[in-house]
Amino acid sequence: MKKRILLSALSFSFFSCSHEVDAPKLACTQPDFKVTKTVEKVYELSGTTAKQYLYDDVIEAYVVSSDEEGNFFKTISLQTKASERIPAIGFAVPVDASNTYIEYRVGNKVYVKLKNQFTDLYYGGLRIGSLYVSNSGDPTIGRVSQNEVKSVLNASCTNADESQLVESLSIEKALNDSKLNTLIELNDVQFTESAIGRHYFEESNNVGGSTNWNLRDKTGNQIIFRTSSYAKFADHFVPEGSGKVRGVLTKFGTDYQLMVRTESDVVLNGKRNVPLFAEDFQSVKNNVNFALPGWSNIVEKATKLWKSMLYAGNGYAEFNTTSTTAAENIAWLVSPKIDLTEYKNTVLSFRSAQHDLKVDSPLNALEVYVSTNFDGSNISKAKWTKLEAKVASLSTPTREFISSGGIDLSAYSGKINIAFKYIGSGKDKTLNGAFMVDDVKIFGEK
Numbered sequence: 001m002k003k004r005i006l007l008s009a010l011s012f013s014f015f016s017c018s019h020e021v022d023a024p025k026l027a028c029t030q031p032d033f034k035v036t037k038t039v040e041k042v043y044e045l046s047g048t049t050a051k052q053y054l055y056d057d058v059i060e061a062y063v064v065s066s067d068e069e070g071n072f073f074k075t076i077s078l079q080t081k082a083s084e085r086i087p088a089i090g091f092a093v094p095v096d097a098s099n100t101y102i103e104y105r106v107g108n109k110v111y112v113k114l115k116n117q118f119t120d121l122y123y124g125g126l127r128i129g130s131l132y133v134s135n136s137g138d139p140t141i142g143r144v145s146q147n148e149v150k151s152v153l154n155a156s157c158t159n160a161d162e163s164q165l166v167e168s169l170s171i172e173k174a175l176n177d178s179k180l181n182t183l184i185e186l187n188d189v190q191f192t193e194s195a196i197g198r199h200y201f202e203e204s205n206n207v208g209g210s211t212n213w214n215l216r217d218k219t220g221n222q223i224i225f226r227t228s229s230y231a232k233f234a235d236h237f238v239p240e241g242s243g244k245v246r247g248v249l250t251k252f253g254t255d256y257q258l259m260v261r262t263e264s265d266v267v268l269n270g271k272r273n274v275p276l277f278a279e280d281f282q283s284v285k286n287n288v289n290f291a292l293p294g295w296s297n298i299v300e301k302a303t304k305l306w307k308s309m310l311y312a313g314n315g316y317a318e319f320n321t322t323s324t325t326a327a328e329n330i331a332w333l334v335s336p337k338i339d340l341t342e343y344k345n346t347v348l349s350f351r352s353a354q355h356d357l358k359v360d361s362p363l364n365a366l367e368v369y370v371s372t373n374f375d376g377s378n379i380s381k382a383k384w385t386k387l388e389a390k391v392a393s394l395s396t397p398t399r400e401f402i403s404s405g406g407i408d409l410s411a412y413s414g415k416i417n418i419a420f421k422y423i424g425s426g427k428d429k430t431l432n433g434a435f436m437v438d439d440v441k442i443f444g445e446k
Contacts, residue, residue, distance in 0.1 A: 028157035033058045033111040039080050039089045043126045046119040050131060050139040053114040061091070062160050063108045064183040065248050066261040068101040070230040074143060076100055076153070077181045077248045078110060081164060088167065090181030090248075091126035093153060096143040103150070106261065107165065109158040117144075117152060123251040124177030166246060171221035172405065175256050179249045186258070189215045190242040190272055192222065193280070200227040201234035213238060215245060215258065218273055218443045219406030220349030224257040226250075233263035243268040254397045275441040276346075277338045281315040284308030290317050294336025298379050302326035306333040306422070309436070311399065317420070319366075320434035322356055324426030332379055335418040335440065343444030346409040348418060350440040351401040354392040357433035366391045366435040367421045370409065374417040384419065392435065401438055409442065418442075 037057035045051075065077035074097065079090035093112070104110060118131045120141050132142025144152050166183045174184055195213035198205075205211045209229055214222045225245070227234055244267050247260040260266060284290070290297045290306040297305050302324065309318045321329050340346055352366060368389045374382040389404040396402055409416070418440065425431035 030155055030157045032156055032158075033060075033113075033154060035060045035111070037114065039091060039126070040086065042114070042119060042128075043089060043091075043121075046121050046126055048121055050118045050120045050141050052131070053117050053119055055115060057114045059112045059114065060109060060156075061112065062165055063104045063106055063110060064090070064165055064181075065259070066101045066106050067098065069232040069262045070234075071228045071259060071261065072248075073228060073230065074098065076104055077183075077250075078112075079165060079182045081160065082167065087178065088165070088182045089126075090179070091128055092122075092181050092250075094127065094129045094141060094143040095146075095149050095153075097146045097149050100149075103155055104153065105159070107160045107162055109156045109160065111154040111156060113152055113154065123180075123253065125180035125251055168244075170219075171215070171217050171223050172219070172403070174223060174249060174258075175221070177251070180251055182249060183246065184249055184258075185244055185246040186215065186217075186223070187244045188242060188273075189217050189245055190268060191225070191238050191240075192216045195225075195238045196240050198238055199235050200238060201229045201231065203229075212257070218347060218349070220351055220403035220439065220441065221405075222351075222401075222403065224255055226257045226259055236263060239266060239268040240272050241268040242270040242273050254400055273443060276340075276343055276444050277335075277440070277442040279335070279440045281308065281317060281438055284310070284315045284317075286310040290333060296332070296334040296376060298332045298334065298377070300330040300332060300379060302329045302331075302426070304329055304331060304426075306331055306420075314438070316353075316436045316438040318434055318436045319422035319424070320356075321424040321426040321432035322434065324432075327425055327427045329422065329424050329426060331422050333420045333422075333437070334374060334379075337415045337417060338442060339415050340409070340413050340442075340444065341415075342446055344410065344446075346412070346442055346444035348387070348404075348407040348409050348440075348442050350389075350404045350420075351438045352392045352404065353399050353401040353436040353438070354394075354396055355398045355434050355436070357394050358430045360394045361431060362423070364424045364431040364433065365422075366437070367423070368404070368407070369419040369421060370412065371417050371419065372412065372414060374419075382417075399436070401436070 039059050061078035065072045076093045079088045082088040127141040129141040166185050168185045192214040201211040210226050212224045215225050216222045246265040247258040250257045290308045306319050368387045369384040371382045371384050
């Protein structure tokens with residue numbers, strides 16, 4: 001009995017003492033480094049060929065990517081904080097390490113030691129890493145080895161709130177090399193129709209281990225939304241609504257791509273914006289004279305008509321003078337009647353592309369018009385008003401569709417027709433080539 005009493009007393013004494021002991025407080029002990037160079041200067045010193053950085057310089061930037069949910073793989077995107085004078089500048093560091101989100105969390109300030117690293121501009125975006133020589137012998141930027149990551153990327157005790165780093169902007173302004181590897185948020189966007197009812201990643205749409213869908217705004221601008229097959233949300237359905245999407249801007253070739261960190265970066269809870277008129281030309285036949293119900297295909301000069309084309313699975317309308325010998329070709333592609341009676345604040349958008357253009361000239365051009373009295377056949381009897389729109393030009397990469405931007409139609413009511421007029425020459429080879437038209441849409445408010 002005495003032994004039991006003694007044991008109970010000792011137990012009480014132990015737990016009483018344990019309750020009084022405070023847990024040790026964990027403190028960040030990461031050292032700070034003296035910053036000797038700006039990211040802006042490193043960008044200026046870099047080119048398209050990998051170049052070794054020989055000086056003992058240090059830059060600072062903030063982490064904006066994360067591999068926690070698998071959409072980023074062995075690369076870390078960092079950016080500076082924007083100031084009133086200098087916008088944020090981003091760069092990527094390829095690393096031969098996984099689960100980097102543990103050491104380098106979003107918003108964490110990181111000091112980057114540049115000495116003996118290599119830099120280049122990859123499709124316009126700055127990269128910092130180790131040297132990698134391809135099979136063809138070309139030097140490029142490779143991953144920093146796992147053993148060297150922490151000596152190159154030095155995480156600090158300083159963290160910035162994500163709201164201090166993200167920039168809210170339109171798709172049109174996002175399509176710019178100056179925004180690469182920075183955190184952006186696109187407002188009033190939604191996935192295009194082809195993505196609705198589909199998963200973020202689908203094997204049938206596997207492009208280099210990821211699936212590309214498109215986000216679109218009401219003015220017709222589009223950007224690629226890219227999801228890795230390893231993303232934790234890869235098998236989730238793409239949301240149907242509209243709203244905002246946050247992510248890191250990347251680029252491959254001429255294609256700008258938005259990479260989200262987590263599914264929570266996608267906030268599309270609003271009502272989907274449905275156009276009152278839409279034509280994506282996906283039902284057309286390939287390489288025949290254009291013919292869709294309600295549309296008019298009319299020659300004004302020479303004999304060549306607009307054609308419908310399919311390229312890489314995409315349907316569109318095209319006028320191409322390269323096979324003609326006429327001194328002047330003029331042809332009109334006119335939409336069906338579009339009734340705006342019940343709508344206000346109407347906006348037109350479309351996408352255009354080019355191939356084989358030789359010069360930019362009003363004698364070789366794509367123009368857009370609107371009419372309220374077109375009878376369906378006689379172009380000359382209708383009154384046409386030219387609309388200001390951005391169209392593809394010689395500087396636009398071949399076959400790359402660009403948005404017209406939002407074209408205000410609020411001055412119009414009742415029934416209208418939209419027309420695409422091509423002007424060119426088959427005889428003067430400097431005034432020929434092809435213009436392509438796709439995704440004609442009109443949005444309005446009831």
